[in-house]
Amino acid sequence: MRDPFMRALGIEVEALSPEEARLAVVVGADHLNLHGTAHGGLLYALADAAFALLSNQTAKAVALSTRIDYFRPVRPGERVEARAEVVHRGRRTASYRVRLAVGDRPVGQFVGTVFHLEAS
Amino acid sequence: MRDPFMRALGIEVEALSPEEARLAVVVGADHLNLHGTAHGGLLYALADAAFALLSNQTAKAVALSTRIDYFRPVRPGERVEARAEVVHRGRRTASYRVRLAVGDRPVGQFVGTVFHLEAS
Amino acid sequence: MRDPFMRALGIEVEALSPEEARLAVVVGADHLNLHGTAHGGLLYALADAAFALLSNQTAKAVALSTRIDYFRPVRPGERVEARAEVVHRGRRTASYRVRLAVGDRPVGQFVGTVFHLEAS
Amino acid sequence: MRDPFMRALGIEVEALSPEEARLAVVVGADHLNLHGTAHGGLLYALADAAFALLSNQTAKAVALSTRIDYFRPVRPGERVEARAEVVHRGRRTASYRVRLAVGDRPVGQFVGTVFHLEAS
Numbered sequence: 001m002r003d004p005f006m007r008a009l010g011i012e013v014e015a016l017s018p019e020e021a022r023l024a025v026v027v028g029a030d031h032l033n034l035h036g037t038a039h040g041g042l043l044y045a046l047a048d049a050a051f052a053l054l055s056n057q058t059a060k061a062v063a064l065s066t067r068i069d070y071f072r073p074v075r076p077g078e079r080v081e082a083r084a085e086v087v088h089r090g091r092r093t094a095s096y097r098v099r100l101a102v103g104d105r106p107v108g109q110f111v112g113t114v115f116h117l118e119a120s
Numbered sequence: 121m122r123d124p125f126m127r128a129l130g131i132e133v134e135a136l137s138p139e140e141a142r143l144a145v146v147v148g149a150d151h152l153n154l155h156g157t158a159h160g161g162l163l164y165a166l167a168d169a170a171f172a173l174l175s176n177q178t179a180k181a182v183a184l185s186t187r188i189d190y191f192r193p194v195r196p197g198e199r200v201e202a203r204a205e206v207v208h209r210g211r212r213t214a215s216y217r218v219r220l221a222v223g224d225r226p227v228g229q230f231v232g233t234v235f236h237l238e239a240s
Numbered sequence: 241m242r243d244p245f246m247r248a249l250g251i252e253v254e255a256l257s258p259e260e261a262r263l264a265v266v267v268g269a270d271h272l273n274l275h276g277t278a279h280g281g282l283l284y285a286l287a288d289a290a291f292a293l294l295s296n297q298t299a300k301a302v303a304l305s306t307r308i309d310y311f312r313p314v315r316p317g318e319r320v321e322a323r324a325e326v327v328h329r330g331r332r333t334a335s336y337r338v339r340l341a342v343g344d345r346p347v348g349q350f351v352g353t354v355f356h357l358e359a360s
Numbered sequence: 361m362r363d364p365f366m367r368a369l370g371i372e373v374e375a376l377s378p379e380e381a382r383l384a385v386v387v388g389a390d391h392l393n394l395h396g397t398a399h400g401g402l403l404y405a406l407a408d409a410a411f412a413l414l415s416n417q418t419a420k421a422v423a424l425s426t427r428i429d430y431f432r433p434v435r436p437g438e439r440v441e442a443r444a445e446v447v448h449r450g451r452r453t454a455s456y457r458v459r460l461a462v463g464d465r466p467v468g469q470f471v472g473t474v475f476h477l478e479a480s
Contacts, residue, residue, distance in 0.1 A: 005159035008150035030128035033172065039125035040172065040183050041165030048161045052153065063160050064453055065425045065473045067187045067307045069335050069353055071328045088311045088346050093424060093475060095309050095349060097337075106328050109335060111351055113309055113425045115453060115475070184333060185305045185353045187427045189455050189473055191448045208431045208466050213304060213355060215429050215469060217457075226448050229455060231471055233305045233429055235333060235355070245399035248390035270368035273412065279365035280423050281408045285401030292393065292400065303400050307427045 006049050009042065013053065014081070021054040021084040027076050037073035043080065044068050047098040047110035050084035055096055058089065061114035068110045078102045082110075092116050126169050129162065133173065134201070141174040141204040147196050157193035163200065164188050167218040167230035170204035175216055178209065181234035188230045198222045202230075212236050246289050249282065253293065254321070261294040261324040267316050277313035283320065284308050287338040287350035290324035295336055298329065301354035308350045318342045322350075332356050366409050369402065373413065374441070381414040381444040387436050397433035403440065404428050407458040407470035410444035415456055418449065421474035428470045438462045442470075452476050 001013050006023075009031070015022040025031075025046050033039040047068060055061040074080055080102055087095040093115055100108035121133050126143075129151070135142040145151075145166050153159040167188060175181040194200055200222055207215040213235055220228040241253050246263075249271070255262040265271075265286050273279040287308060295301040314320055320342055327335040333355055340348035361373050366383075369391070375382040385391075385406050393399040407428060415421040434440055440462055447455040453475055460468035 003154045003159065004150050004152045005161055009161075030124050032124045034123045034176075039123065039165070039168070040186070041125055041129075041161065041168045044164045044168065044186075045159070045161030048159070048164065052160065056154075063190050065187065065189045066160070066164075067185065067351065067427065069185045069327075069351070070183050071330060071335065087309075087349050090311060095311065097349075109327050109337075109351065111307065111309070111349065113473070187307065187471065189447075189471070191450060191455065207429075207469050210431060215431065217469075229447050229457075229471065231427065231429070231469065233353075243394045243399065244390050244392045245401055249401075270364050272364045274363045274416075279363065279405070279408070280412065280426070281365055281369075281401065281405030284404045284408065284426075285399070288399070288401045288404065296394075303430050305427065305429045306400070306404075307425065309425045310423050 009045055011046055011049050016053055018057045019086060021050040022081065023050045024079055024081045026079045027074055032076060037075055040070060043074065043100055043108055046080060046082045047100055050082040050098050051096050051110065051112045054084040055094060055114045060117040062117060064113050064115050066110060066112035068108055070108045071106055074102055074107050080107060129165055131166055131169050136173055138177045139206055141170040142201065143170045144199055144201045146199045147194055152196060157195055160190060163194065163220055163228055166200060166202045167220055170202040170218050171216050171230065171232045174204040175214060175234045179236040180238060181214065181236055184233050184235050186230060186232035188228055190228045191226055194222055194227050200227060249285055251286055251289050256293055258297045259326060261290040262321065263290045264319055264321045266319045267314055272316060277315055280310060283314065283340055283348055286320060286322045287340055290322040290338050291336050291350065291352045294324040295334060295354045300357040301334065302357060304353045304355050306350060306352035308348055310348045311346055314342055314347050320347060369405055371406055371409050376413055378417045379446060381410040382441065383410045384439055384441045386439045387434055392436060397435055400430060403434065403460055403468055406440060406442045407460055410442040410458050411456050411470065411472045414444040415454060415474045420477040421454065422477060424473045424475050426470060426472035428468055430468045431466055434462055434467050440467060
């Protein structure tokens, strides 16, 4: 279930169903930006991996456009969890939301839109 | 100039000035998704790194919100370049655009907004 | 509570609290695009009005960046409802989500980020 | 060329080709928010109208997802111009950018993605 990029970053899959994906990563030394906190690209990669797994559960899906909002910095050693949910599934396109949190503290929100190849 | 996350991903800085940042990465085996093409998170990380370097040239900047649109898949061995430019710099916030390309073929576009700490 | 733009478009406020804003509009002849369905700008204006009312409940807030995803067309005579909720409220910035629906059928999703003037 | 929503808002088309759309509106009393400046929904509607006209020049296009960033307030009586350009046109999807300005002062940036019906 994990692709090479997820493995390289240490992203783990905790739960996956057609309605939800839950992934997590512990912020390590290789994940940091110049301020010494988690790189935006790491938080994005975590959210994007959850989005990709969930959106491919019911169709072959290609990501078109995503957005991420960052709420606060994440520190080394903290464990970030991404929870992806379905916002809308249409025939040709679908939309998902992913919430990022450290424990019960929200650290970001991601939304993404996919295009379905071979819509039935 | 490179932070730990950029180094771990092999992202290189080609040019950096207050008006432009140009970064690049060659897609390797660790950068792939399940389809065998560059992970969205890698393309994002490249764009985000260019955005972060450029936005911190003239102020201490914190990323608030970004968007990336994906135009087509990028294959292993291809070299992706990100060119970040200033769209608008205000006192408290600023906006940037990053174009992603393989050679002269566009593969994505990123836009991002930052908040300036200690606005002068 | 309604500003001139909301009045000109016929947008009504159904509920407003620090945690939620609920607004609605009935799609009329002046709201249509060339396909004869509700203009994207109308659906956006409805969502944005809900976002503006909610984000100004607890601070003086200025919109920085928003995104809207469209799920399906809305027809003349249909009543669209926007439900805005708080995603995250920080000291200097905050994020909101607005769901758009016709009855219980989702027609779009909006997310928005504000900057707080005079953060306490 | 103008749809009913554009006419109701007073949006004018200045130029339209397969590569560019240029539209404008003068901010009037009906376009204001509670702060007495142009409503975000008006600026969005102007950008969205330029995006819709341009994206339908070469295909039947349906808007999927858009983003707008606001740089500064626009006052009553000011004339806002939107310049839409092509970022990428693919077979099934396409991306556009719209810059908003009052004279040569940028006031916002919009990006949008469409889906092509009946891709050839």
